[in-house]
Amino acid sequence: MPSVFEQIEPILFGVERPARYVGGEMGAQEPEHGPGIVSWLLAYPDTYEIGLPNQGLQILYEILNERDDAAAERTYAPWTDMEAAMRAEGIPLFSVEGHLPAHEFHVMAFNLSAELTYTNVLNMLDLGGIPIRTEDRGALDTIVIAGGHCTYNPEPLASFLDAVVLGDGEEVVSEITVVVGEWLAMDATTRSRLDLHRLLAGVEGVYVPSLYQPIFDGPRQVGLEILDPAAPSVIEKRTVADLGDWPYPMNQLVPLTEVVHDRLNVEVFRGCTRGCRFCQAGMITRPVRERPAAQVAEMVARGIERTGYDEVTLTSLSTADFSGIEQVVAGVVDDPAHGGRVSVSLPSLRVDAFTVGTAAKIQQVKRTGLTFAPEGGTWRMRRVINKLISDDDLFAAVDAAFSQGWRRIKLYFLIGLPTETDADVLGIAELGARCVEIGKRYHQTVTVSASVGGFVPKPQTPFQWYGQNSVEELTRKVVLLRNAARATRGLTIKWHEPAATGAEGIVSRGDRRLGDVLEQVWREGGIFQEWSEHFDLSKFQQALSDHGLRMEDYTTRDRDLDEVLPWDHLSAGLHRDFLVGEWLDAIEEVGVEDCRWTPCYDCGACTTYGIEHVVASNEPPAGGSQGTGQGLDLGAPVPVLLGRPGG
């Protein structure tokens, strides 16, 4: 394969942050390509800075490169200045290791973590010289695959993907490598794309959209026709039973240039059963599988020694819930080899005073702000979403934080939740004001900032039937809240752009007809839509209207309980009865407990696949609080408000 490095070198002087196009990370591999080797291009549809730290991609990168029959390189979306220069010079999208053109790879596999990156997927295929639509690809064209949390409703991208993987990728990438290898070994003049699709459909956890035809009637999908006997009627997700078998990444990439989450990351458990009803990650990744504490300690010690990082993040959906988290943290912070210079960060804190004690231990090196995610402004709202943090627990946590020296507290909330009233929205300001009041007991000036995001209902959750708030309604609530918060000095409100919530909502529960819409948005220049300087809702609205579709049918419309949903044939193991029951309980303001520490209520995640929780302790954590479980999974959507990293 020919490297394009010599072609890109002359343009690198003229682009922003050229280091993101040259690779050279510690841990980067230079795999050999050749006969009998399936070449994978692992792609993240956002900038290098956002995509490089993605742990899922790094795990698969290592697993594939360990195989004799596979070779994996990586690519990211070039920023607009680089893309313009590449298109002007006729340079295709390339891998950062060998600088090989995307279309030279057998498989291009995207990590889908955020709906607003979908147009970047189309752009990267096109820039890579790969026909964007599956139907236009022939026997020699690259196979386009996607994985990641968004694949639990891949229908908006279905027309562009040869195959979609549901669930954990550790095992299935190898199985895909084998069947792709089989197909490539067939005579290139007689093998067909359909042969490939049938082979892929035979792999458990792999969905091949071209073998299914959705049927529509007006705004709704009313059925799904299975076009081929090789296609299963339901595709079940893949689940790694024991995380301890997969101590990856073993050689986390250390980039030459600064990226987000630029530190050592060690995943301590996967899955979460806190049961927050809005949280897709907590529904689709069940059950909880903890990594053995000794393995965590070893991965941290070895990672620090190898990389030279002075910070480690223990990642999971709710790290404070890890059995024996205090000992693990103490082990890192007090390790004499680190000389008191290595800090630990937890991506999410449970809201209770006890957890703040752990945080104090953690942040003895660098004491930055503390973040809690009550998500709902009132106890009533939190019962609806099953984030069962009482006011007392919250205030005790905040009191503990201020009394132990913190002066800055950040609180995360959602607005636009089911059954929400203005009183619930105003409850956010009241709660914030109480926190400021508590802080003033300990410090002269304190800062409490409340970050407010608009709720987007996600597939495979109890709220998948709920009609989300319109852009106008969210805007009204933001103004209401902002005005109420003005009365309190020290309380600031930050909010996610409601229009971006609207666009995300179109795609989140969209159907296959959105393929044409996404293609039009992309063709009209709508890339990097999760970046505020590029986001443009009107492009989505225009494209919907040009294709005879309406935004409200996808966003604000309540789905009927007996309605066909575009993702009904894709399963995260959850029983339909469980999701319906949770939705009805939500409306009744009835909570549900965490099944790690209480009897099984049979959501389906364990029983469907014959697996169980893997936890070191079946005792709930001390402190008396219910958990957080907020959706801070790795690679979670980048809020539009953030703007460019470092800029």
Add this chain to the structure above:
Amino acid sequence: MIEIPPRIRVRYTKTGRIKYTSQRDNARAWERALRRARLPVAYSEGFSPRPLLSFSLALPTGCESEAEYTDLRFGEAPDGAADAVVGNGWTPESVTELGHQLGELLPGGLDVVATAALEGSGGSLQEEVTSCFWIVEVTGMSAAQLTDRVEALLSAAQVPIERVRKGRKVIDDLRPSVLSLTTEGTGSSPGTRRLLAELATKPRGVRPAELLAGIDPAIRLVRASRTAQWIDVDGNRHEPLTTDGRVGGAAAEMATERGR
């Protein structure tokens, strides 16, 4: 437990793909390498302590260099956190070896050339370096044209160029910063021409791209390499550290006074 001097100066090169990283990236790479080396690096005081290492004038992103310098300061480390201790049991050879070991831990393309102990506390690289040599390769102009434009710049009393400083556009006079400028045949790739320049670093450094803007905005930068940095001592130029390990500038004078 090896013994090391309290301060050392390292000379290194930056070549190849790593030239596309920024000065900030470079500093972070050094910090990671120092932690991996388990050296007792001294840290700043305060809320967010940083390792005490100082660099000479920032190398612009995209430029290579034959002569980069970093000064490192060592102090006390907690028990078990370092494999070296500040003391007198070092030799010039052991310091050179220390530099080589650090070089092994830096990303490829950052290659340590020489390392030496520094005496006392004087001699900040940022303050002492007065000028730099550059080789700049350009396209977009014939040899004759380029020679004309270079001569025009050298004979001009003032060469105003626009720069962005602290987010504001300002007009600076480039001319006093151009200490010498000559054309020197063709560059390393076809169609390119080579310029040799000595550029002053005071009151502020001049980037190769800014030099070209002052010669003619039509010229395109293809490659730029810093080949030397100079400390002016009474009209004589000294390198902060020669490739064979001799220290120049204030630190050298102090060493001489102490008879080392």
